Amino acid sequence: MDLEYISIIAAALTVSAGAVGPALSEGFAVGRAMDAIARQPEAAGPLARTLFVGLAMIETTAIYCLVVALLLLYANPFIK
Amino acid sequence: MESPFVTHLAFSLGPVPISFAVVITWGIMLVLTFVAWLSCRDLKLFPGRWQTVIELLVTNIDAQIGEIFQHKKPHFLPLIGTLFIFIAVANMVDLLPGLSAPTAILETPAALAIIIFFSVHFVGIRSQGLWAYLKSYARPNIIMLPFSLLSQITRTFSMMVRLFGNIMSGQFLIGLLLAFAGLLLPIPLMALHLLISLIQAYIFAVLATVFIAAAMAADT
Numbered sequence: 674m675d676l677e678y679i680s681i682i683a684a685a686l687t688v689s690a691g692a693v694g695p696a697l698s699e700g701f702a703v704g705r706a707m708d709a710i711a712r713q714p715e716a717a718g719p720l721a722r723t724l725f726v727g728l729a730m731i732e733t734t735a736i737y738c739l740v741v742a743l744l745l746l747y748a749n750p751f752i753k
Numbered sequence: 754m755e756s757p758f759v760t761h762l763a764f765s766l767g768p769v770p771i772s773f774a775v776v777i778t779w780g781i782m783l784v785l786t787f788v789a790w791l792s793c794r795d796l797k798l799f800p801g802r803w804q805t806v807i808e809l810l811v812t813n814i815d816a817q818i819g820e821i822f823q824h825k826k827p828h829f830l831p832l833i834g835t836l837f838i839f840i841a842v843a844n845m846v847d848l849l850p851g852l853s854a855p856t857a858i859l860e861t862p863a864a865l866a867i868i869i870f871f872s873v874h875f876v877g878i879r880s881q882g883l884w885a886y887l888k889s890y891a892r893p894n895i896i897m898l899p900f901s902l903l904s905q906i907t908r909t910f911s912m913m914v915r916l917f918g919n920i921m922s923g924q925f926l927i928g929l930l931l932a933f934a935g936l937l938l939p940i941p942l943m944a945l946h947l948l949i950s951l952i953q954a955y956i957f958a959v960l961a962t963v964f965i966a967a968a969m970a971a972d973t
């Protein structure tokens with residue numbers, strides 16, 4: 674198989690793996706935050722801020738996968 | 754489709770090449786400064802509509818910063834507020850025809866992340882003293898030293914990549930849909946991109962504040 678095709682397949686696999694993991698964990702985090710807000714509505718402000726920061730941290734992994742996929746497609750060092 | 758890692762040069766200033774993203778950044782800076790000057794030129798005790806909007810924005814940012822720092826007295830409104838407003842405007846500037854967001858090119862987020870990197874250390878050394886600040890890297894044990902150093906680098910890198918990746922992927926998606934499906938389909942995604950732009954500006958500002966607050970924290 675050509676190096677180009679392998680890169681394209683690898684990019685697709687990277688993005689799909691980077692979509693599944695963060696999606697599951699973000700769903701988990703938001704669900705827990707909803708639980709906490711339902712239990713203590715007066716703490717919604719600090720909870721929302723912490724949730725946003727945590728979601729940003731989780732989402733970074735997905736963004737890393739996206740950047741790796743784009744590097745494979747557009748700036749692949751092995752394809753001249 | 755064009756690679757998102759390519760920067761286009763607008764012109765050269767002597768030996769220094771100037772890219773389009775930098776020109777757009779300068780434009781945003783000029784416009785923001787001009788708007789700020791215009792709205793602060795004639796402040797009244799009983800504000801009109803525009804002054805109310807500006808006051809609402811400034812007091813809200815100040816309150817958010819105060820919540821993160823809790824009982825310490827921070828004076829980071831100029832840094833964090835400017836950062837938030839600049840990133841929000843820079844993310845959304847691609848809605849204007851002919852312009853593209855400077856944060857969708859890797860250089861601008863890198864510059865912003867480096868500003869935060871240096872201000873964290875500056876604030877840490879100024880509030881704790883040099884030796885105490887350096888010692889805080891080896892707390893609770895000397896084994897933590899390499900991990901602390903590594904985390905300083907990775908979190909700066911991840912701030913950069915997060916902003917770049919989100920904004921660039923939004924633009925990329927809109928461009929792809931525009932190529933495939935014409936006029937109407939990209940519009941809901943552009944609305945989503947607006948939301949993401951604001952959220953990313955908020956997250957960048959909050960993370961910067963959290964890092965600075967963590968560097969300020971004394972031995973507790």
